[in-house]
Amino acid sequence: MLPTVLPASRHLLPACPTARARARRLGALATAVLIAEAELTPKPALVDRRGRGAHTDLDLDLMRRSARALQSGFEAMALCAAGQRPSPQLRERLAQLGRDAEVAMLAASAGANTHRGAIWALGLLLAGAVASPEVPPSSLPRLAVGDTAAHLAAVTADTIAHTAGAIARHPDRLAPPNPSHGAAVCARYGVSGARGEACAGFPHVLHHGLPTLRAARARGLPEDSARLDALLAIMSHLDDTCLLHRGGRDALLTAQVGASTVLALGGTSTPAGSRALHRLDAQLLALDASPGGSADLLAATLFLDALHP
Numbered sequence: 001m002l003p004t005v006l007p008a009s010r011h012l013l014p015a016c017p018t019a020r021a022r023a024r025r026l027g028a029l030a031t032a033v034l035i036a037e038a039e040l041t042p043k044p045a046l047v048d049r050r051g052r053g054a055h056t057d058l059d060l061d062l063m064r065r066s067a068r069a070l071q072s073g074f075e076a077m078a079l080c081a082a083g084q085r086p087s088p089q090l091r092e093r094l095a096q097l098g099r100d101a102e103v104a105m106l107a108a109s110a111g112a113n114t115h116r117g118a119i120w121a122l123g124l125l126l127a128g129a130v131a132s133p134e135v136p137p138s139s140l141p142r143l144a145v146g147d148t149a150a151h152l153a154a155v156t157a158d159t160i161a162h163t164a165g166a167i168a169r170h171p172d173r174l175a176p177p178n179p180s181h182g183a184a185v186c187a188r189y190g191v192s193g194a195r196g197e198a199c200a201g202f203p204h205v206l207h208h209g210l211p212t213l214r215a216a217r218a219r220g221l222p223e224d225s226a227r228l229d230a231l232l233a234i235m236s237h238l239d240d241t242c243l244l245h246r247g248g249r250d251a252l253l254t255a256q257v258g259a260s261t262v263l264a265l266g267g268t269s270t271p272a273g274s275r276a277l278h279r280l281d282a283q284l285l286a287l288d289a290s291p292g293g294s295a296d297l298l299a300a301t302l303f304l305d306a307l308h309p
C-alpha cells in the first residue's frame with residue numbers, strides 16, 4: 001500500500017542496492033505525491049476530498065486510480081535515466097515513455113485528462129534525480145560514493161530541477177503533431193506554459209513552492225496548511241494554461257490576485273486567509289476555471305521536498 005500522506009520531512013528513500021530498486025522507489029514516490037496532492041483539502045476549484053472542483057469529468061477516486069496507473073511508467077522513466085546525462089537520446093526515450101504513460105492515464109481515467117501536466121513535470125524530475133551529477137563527496141563527507149540512496153541525497157533539489165530542465169531543452173524529434181490546449185493558449189497569450197516551466201528548470205517549484213512549504217513548516221504550521229500555502233505561492237505567480245484555456249486572462253488574474261491575497265493575510269491557516277481561500281474557490285468555480293498546472297507543480301514540490309527534506 002502506498003503512503004497517501006507523505007511524512008512531513010523525512011527521507012522516503014532508504015538505501016537501495018540497484019538502479020532498478022532506486023527506480024521503484026522513485027516511481028512509488030511520484031505516485032504518492034500525486035495522491036497527496038489530490039487529497040489535500042481545501043484547494044481552490046481543484047479536485048479534493050470535498051468534491052470535483054471545477055471538473056465535471058474528474059473526482060478523487062479517479063485521480064487516485066490515475067496516479068496508481070502511472071507508477072510503473074514513472075519507474076520506467078527513472079530506470080531509463082540510469083547512468084545517463086541530459087542528451088537528445090534521453091529526451092526522446094523519456095518522451096516515448098511519457099506518451100505511453102498518457103495512454104495508461106487515459107485508460108485508467110476513462111479518457112479524462114487527470115495528470116498530463118504531472119506526467120511531464122514528474123517524468124523530467126525523476127530523470128533529473130537519476131541523471132544529475134552529485135555534489136562533490138567532500139562537501140558531504142558521510143555519504144558513501146556509489147550507494148544509490150547516497151546519490152539521491154547528494155544531488156540537491158536545485159541540481160535535479162536544473163538537470164530536468166537540461167533534458168527538457170533537447171528537442172523531441174519523434175514527437176507526433178499533437179495540437180493541445182496548452183500550445184493554443186501559449187500562442188494566444190504569449191506565455192510559456194508547461195514546456196517553458198520545465199525548460200527554465202522549474203523556477204516556480206524552486207523559488208515559490210519549496211521555500212513557502214519550508215517556511216510554513218518552520219513557523220510550526222500543520223503540514224496541510226504548509227502544502228496549501230505552497231500551492232497558493234505557485235498559483236500567485238504561475239501563468240497556468242489551464243486557467244487561461246478555461247477562463248482567459250480574467251481567470252488567471254483572479255487566481256493570481258486571490259492567491260496573493262490569501263498569503264498576504266497570513267496564509268491558509270489564519271481565519272482571514274481561510275475566508276479569502278474560500279472566496280477564491282467560489283470565484284474560480286463561477287468562472288469554471290481551475291489551476292491544474294499549479295496543482296501539478298505542487299506535486300513536483302512535494303517530490304523534491306521528499307528527496308531533500
Ligand SMILES: CC(C)(COP(=O)(O)OP(=O)(O)OC[C@H]1O[C@@H](n2cnc3c(N)ncnc32)[C@H](O[C@H]2O[C@H](COP(=O)(O)OP(=O)(O)OP(=O)(O)O)[C@@H](O)[C@H]2O)[C@@H]1O)[C@@H](O)C(=O)NCCC(=O)NCCS
Binds near residue numbers: 120121124180
Ligand atoms: C509538454 C506537454 C506538457 C504538453 O504541453 P502543452 O502545453 O502543449 O499541452 P497541454 O495538454 O495543455 O498540457 C499542459 C499541462 O501542463 C499543466 N500546466 C499548465 N500550465 C502549466 C505551467 N505554466 N507550468 C507547468 N504545468 C502547467 C496542465 O496540466 C494540468 O491540467 C490538466 C487538466 O486540465 P483540464 O482543463 O481539466 O483538461 P483538458 O483536457 O486540458 O481540457 P478540457 O477539455 O477538459 O477543458 C491536468 O492534466 C493537469 O495535469 C496542462 O494541462 C507534454 O504533455 C508533452 O509534450 N508530452 C509528450 C510526452 C513527453 O515529452 N514527455 C516527457 C517526458 S515525461
Ligand SMILES: Nc1ncnc2[nH]cnc12
Binds near residue numbers: 038055
Ligand atoms: N487536484 C486536481 N484537480 C484537478 N486537476 C488536477 N490536475 C492535477 N491535480 C488536479
